Amino acid sequence: MVNFVKNNNYSKDWKRITICGGGNGAHALMALLAENSNCQLTLYLPLEQEFQHFEAVKNRRIPFRLIFKDKEFSVTMNRLHITSNPKEAAADLIILVVPAFTHEDILNALAPYLRSGTVLAALPARGGFEFQAVEILRQHKKEEVVIAGFQTLPWACRIKEYAKCVEIYGQKKRVGVASLPCHHVDSISMAFNKFLKLEFLPYNNMLELTLNNQGQIIHPGIMYGAFSDKLSRFYRRDEVPLFYRSVDENSAGLLEAMSQEILKVKKIIEDNSSLKLEGVISTSQWMVESYAEDIKDKSTLSKMFRTNLSYQTLRVPVKPVDGLYQIDVKSRYLTEDIPYGLLVSKAIAELADVPTPTIDEVIQRASKWVGVQYLINGKLKGKDLVKTRIPQNFGLKSLKAITEMVTKDHPY
Numbered sequence: 173m174v175n176f177v178k179n180n181n182y183s184k185d186w187k188r189i190t191i192c193g194g195g196n197g198a199h200a201l202m203a204l205l206a207e208n209s210n211c212q213l214t215l216y217l218p219l220e221q222e223f224q225h226f227e228a229v230k231n232r233r234i235p236f237r238l239i240f241k242d243k244e245f246s247v248t249m250n251r252l253h254i255t256s257n258p259k260e261a262a263a264d265l266i267i268l269v270v271p272a273f274t275h276e277d278i279l280n281a282l283a284p285y286l287r288s289g290t291v292l293a294a295l296p297a298r299g300g301f302e303f304q305a306v307e308i309l310r311q312h313k314k315e316e317v318v319i320a321g322f323q324t325l326p327w328a329c330r331i332k333e334y335a336k337c338v339e340i341y342g343q344k345k346r347v348g349v350a351s352l353p354c355h356h357v358d359s360i361s362m363a364f365n366k367f368l369k370l371e372f373l374p375y376n377n378m379l380e381l382t383l384n385n386q387g388q389i390i391h392p393g394i395m396y397g398a399f400s401d402k403l404s405r406f407y408r409r410d411e412v413p414l415f416y417r418s419v420d421e422n423s424a425g426l427l428e429a430m431s432q433e434i435l436k437v438k439k440i441i442e443d444n445s446s447l448k449l450e451g452v453i454s455t456s457q458w459m460v461e462s463y464a465e466d467i468k469d470k471s472t473l474s475k476m477f478r479t480n481l482s483y484q485t486l487r488v489p490v491k492p493v494d495g496l497y498q499i500d501v502k503s504r505y506l507t508e509d510i511p512y513g514l515l516v517s518k519a520i521a522e523l524a525d526v527p528t529p530t531i532d533e534v535i536q537r538a539s540k541w542v543g544v545q546y547l548i549n550g551k552l553k554g555k556d557l558v559k560t561r562i563p564q565n566f567g568l569k570s571l572k573a574i575t576e577m578v579t580k581d582h583p584y
């Protein structure tokens with residue numbers, strides 16, 4: 173019999189924290205944790221090239237710079253341990269700060285070394301992290317690991333100089349967090365409030381996180397709504413359109429329609445089970461709650477995007493072509509946010525018998541651009557579904573099965 177640890181205050185005992193990944197978000201998190209926590213920090217870099225880069229910078233004792241809303245800080249990284257060995261990544265708290273399409277490989281690499289009581293968190297989780305993590309932990313017989321997920325990355329951030337400098341353009345006011353088993357969420361959110369100095373809102377369960385993943389609406393929705401007719405254009409670097417400032421009233425209408433379809437799924441699940449999903453909110457409400465006074469004009473969703481201070485400088489993803497730039501349809505806005513986001517919600521909608529015509533339209537068109545097949549006539553029948561995080565891929569074929577999994581005290 174499994175002796176599951178029911179300690180409700182894990183965070184008190186966290187002495188070692190590992191950050192997995194070496195991208196934008198990992199740079200930001202590393203700098204903030206180095207500043208705000210007294211824990212021993214490890215940076216686990218599965219990509220050898222990134223590991224070598226960090227090692228070289230560390231050996232030369234180059235100080236790390238954090239630019240936060242135009243102010244620059246020097247961060248001491250003396251206690252940072254850098255490794256590419258998953259065995260050395262074992263810690264009390266492990267935070268994956270990587271695109272969702274890398275979660276599976278990283279979880280499989282880490283799983284053999286996870287210790288009882290470890291909190292394994294994804295920042296952000298995107299959709300269906302819970303289904304995948306449970307399956308991998310079960311395969312490795314790691315029953316006493318707690319899973320946690322965050323509804324979004326708290327920052328809009330970009331690396332300025334690899335391993336040396338990151339810029340945070342904006343910080344959300346609050347970020348949802350959920351755990352599995354659910355009862356650990358309060359202590360996890362309190363610890364993150366302290367470490368990152370922003371509000372972490374405890375969710376009831378991890379399904380709430382999957383359905384309230386706003387990136388699944390915003391990123392594919394804007395790519396489809398605002399840029400469909402611009403894919404064949406070539407831009408000079410300084411002409412590349414701003415991503416969020418390109419959201420006109422029509423594109424915002426599309427985002428609202430997608431958001432309403434997910435809210436219908438929420439209602440059907442709440443009506444037919446005891447699951448509480450009040451954390452699942454509309455995109456407009458999420459914008460207001462996440463960015464508050466950073467948004468100058470809250471009168472319409474389009475204006476919220478266009479006047480959000482955090483969104484002013486980010487451009488549509490592009491790839492270089494013959495000295496110019498073309499919109500990159502293989503960017504994570506489509507290759508992450510559809511198979512690890514929108515499609516997961518679409519799959520849950522299918523189990524709930526909720527039609528999702530707007531979401532289907534976005535998935536079908538974007539799939540063609542990327543060269544993958546998920547839907548056939550609006551149904552989950554495409555050949556590339558196997559590489560996605562839909563619950564059906566993990567043996568969860570009814571709402572009841574999903575509900576039971578996310579609420580169980582011991583889901584493995």
Ligand code: NAI
Nearest residue numbers: 193194195196197198218269270271272274325327328329
């Ligand atoms: P990124 O693209 O900068 O990070 C990529 C990192 O993932 C790489 O540096 C590497 O360390 C790791 N990685 C990539 N391929 C790998 C592989 N095959 N195996 C192992 N590791 C691999 O991503 P970023 O910007 O840090 O974003 C992280 C997450 O946060 C994503 O889910 C993203 O959608 C989300 N997000 C990011 C925002 C931002 O402003 N950067 C804003 C909102 C959400």
